Structure formats: structure tokens, C-alpha cells
């Protein structure tokens with residue numbers, strides 16, 4: 557078994573910024589439209605939490621490794637923060653944590669919200685990666701889910717970021733938006749490729765049933781274009797088309813939803829899939845920290861910290877909630893998070909970390925291999941292309957002790 561020191565690898569920090577210009581019709585995340593003063597209070601609370609987290613983690617028997625080698629501001633729309641608040645947030649973070657010079661700092665931005673002052677803040681505060689919530693390069697599709705930007709604005713923002721020195725840019729696309737057709741989807745993927753960005757994320761539309769679009773899908777209606785949402789088979793076809801086109805353009809798939817030119821894979825998100833330690837701050841943020849030697853002796857692998865998922869509750873709530881993760885649960889997570897990566901997981905490494913517990917999965921692995929959902933090459937296990945499409949069904953098989961608990965992966 558590993559000791560806690562084996563897990564003291566660099567730390568990732570995630571900061572949730574739950575502010576949006578308008579509410580996307582498919583989303584029910586605890587985000588909303590807030591005033592600059594409220595954003596200031598929010599940054600105050602984040603800064604106070606950063607100061608308090610070490611003492612709280614120690615009380616819960618969790619270790620906080622340092623230094624920090626990745627920082628990710630997600631949301632929501634962090635680029636909606638007033639530039640002064642964004643500056644203050646990044647400054648306070650560096651005051652509280654030892655940040656490596658080669659840190660990857662990503663900020664999620666919505667096209668059309670990136671003012672010159674924001675660009676200046678990004679470049680002067682060490683931000684070297686921007687993730688753009690584009691979703692579609694077809695204006696009618698973006699507008700149908702209440703995104704406020706156009707293709708032209710997106711392409712201009714990419715150009716402005718590049719001119720300012722930030723060329724490590726991700727474009728998010730969603731397959732399955734209302735009005736999307738084979739032709740329009742191919743157009744969006746082609747535009748993402750032509751824009752020259754080195755990273756593209758492709759998500760299949762997941763409609764929260766408590767969102768406006770979700771309620772319309774269940775109850776019927778025309779206001780949110782629910783009747784124009786492509787069916788599941790067509791959406792899956794869109795996803796496969798994107799995999800093919802991006803690969804042909806040299807933007808290789810490295811995770812179920814993520815594609816990058818070589819060397820541009822997201823270092824921060826890799827921490828979630830490989831269960832490296834991370835600290836999350838803000839509304840609905842999660843942390844995963846190694847357990848102390850004492851807890852590990854009692855069969856605990858790591859400790860999760862979580863905050864409330866409501867803005868008001870977050871400002872009012874006195875502290876984080878902690879939950880220990882037993883070693884058996886940690887092994888399950890290692891399977892279903894690691895299998896998200898195209899490179900798959902190494903059974904030998906799992907045995908080094910988790911010992912004989914790994915053998916309990918042999919019948920499940922054999923069944924999934926025989927069903928064509930996993931491929932096994934010696935001790936390496938990977939999803940097949942069909943397995944990637946049916947990944948939730950595959951991951952459920954690895955849950956022997958608990959309901960799956962996915963970490964807070966940015967939008």
C-alpha cells in the first residue's frame with residue numbers, strides 16, 4: 557500500500573465563479589445574474605476560505621500538498637467578474653498558496669464578455685489558458701439556448717486573446733442543441749478546427765430536468781425549442797463525427813469529451829481523472845485531499861470537502877462539509893475516472909496502490925471486454941469507441957460499494 561507521502565504531488569486549485577450574463581436554457585447550475593457589489597462579497601468569502609482551509613482540512617484529517625501547479629477558474633462565467641475583482645482573487649490566491657512558476661492557469665470566458673481590462677488582467681496575472689464557452693458557431697443554435705454571442709464575436713475574441721499572447725485556447729462545443737443538423741454540426745466542428753485553437757471539448761447535450769428546456773421537454777411546449785432537439789441517436793452520431801474530424805485535423809481525443817493538439821491537454825482536468833489532489837473554492841466546489849497517516853491506517857484513502865450549491869447559502873454557510881473516502885471507494889473512482897482517458901488505466905499500478913482488492917473486478921472486466929466495451933492489452937484497460945459512447949453504463953459496473961460521485965468538472 558502507498559503511504560500518504562506518495563500522494564503529496566502538486567496541488568490543483570479550482571475556483572467556482574457562479575455568475576452568468578443570462579441563463580442557458582438547458583442549465584440548472586446554481587448560477588445567476590449578480591451585481592458588482594455581490595461579486596465583491598463573493599471574492600471576500602473566497603479569500604476568507606483560502607485563509608481558513610488549512611486549519612479545517614487538518615481538523616478533518618486531510619493533508620494539503622503544495623506547491624500548486626494548476627489553477628482553474630470555472631463557472632458560471634469568471635470573465636464577468638470586474639477586472640479589479642479578478643485581479644484581487646488571483647492576487648489573494650498567490651498570497652495563500654505557493655504557486656509554481658510553470659503553473660497552468662485557466663479562466664473560463666464567455667465570448668462577448670472579454671473586455672480589454674479583462675484581457676489585461678489575464679495577461680498580467682499569469683493566466684496562460686482560456687476556455688471559451690462557444691457551444692455552437694451557428695448563431696441560431698447559440699441563440700436558441702440563450703447564449704448571447706455570435707460566431708463573429710467568438711472569432712474576434714480568439715484573435716484578441718492570441719494578440720495579447722494567450723494562444724492556449726479551448727473551445728467548448730455541444731452536440732444535440734436545438735435546430736442542430738448534420739450539416740450545421742459539421743460546420744461548427746470545422747469552424748473550431750479552422751480557428752486554429754489547440755483544444756476542443758465536445759459534450760453531448762445533457763438537459764437538467766429542472767432547467768427551462770428540461771421542463772419543456774417533459775411537459776411539451778415551443779418556447780425553448782424543445783421540439784427541435786435532435787434525438788439521442790443523432791446526437792451520438794454528431795459526437796462520432798466530431799471525433800473523426802478532429803482526429804483528422806491532428807486534434808486528438810485524449811478523454812471522452814476532450815481533444816487536443818499534442819502538448820495542449822488540460823493539466824488541471826487531468827487531476828480529476830487521475831485522482832491527484834485538488835482544492836475547490838466557491839459555490840458547489842469540491843476538494844479531494846489525501847488522508848493523514850492516521851486515517852489511512854483506518855482504511856480511509858482521501859477526504860472530500862464540499863461547499864453548498866447555492867450562492868446565498870455559500871455566503872452565509874460557516875464552513876465546508878467533509879466526507880472521508882474509504883479505500884474501496886477510491887479504487888472504484890480510480891476505475892471510472894481513469895477509464896475516461898483514452899490511454900486507459902494500468903491494472904498493475906492499481907494493484908500497487910490497492911493490493912488484492914483489484915481482483916474483485918476481474919469478472920466485470922471480462923464481461924465488458926466480451927461485450928466490446930473495453931479492450932484489454934496485457935495490464936492496460938481502455939474503453940473502446942463504443943464504450944466511450946456508453947461510458948455511463950460501463951462506469952456503473954465498477955460501482956460495487958456506492959453511488960458514483962463525480963468530482964466537479966468544469967463546464
Ligand code: SF4
Nearest residue numbers: 576579580583631632
Ligand atoms: S451553462 Fe454555464 S454559462 Fe450557461 S447558465 Fe449554466 S453556468 Fe451559466
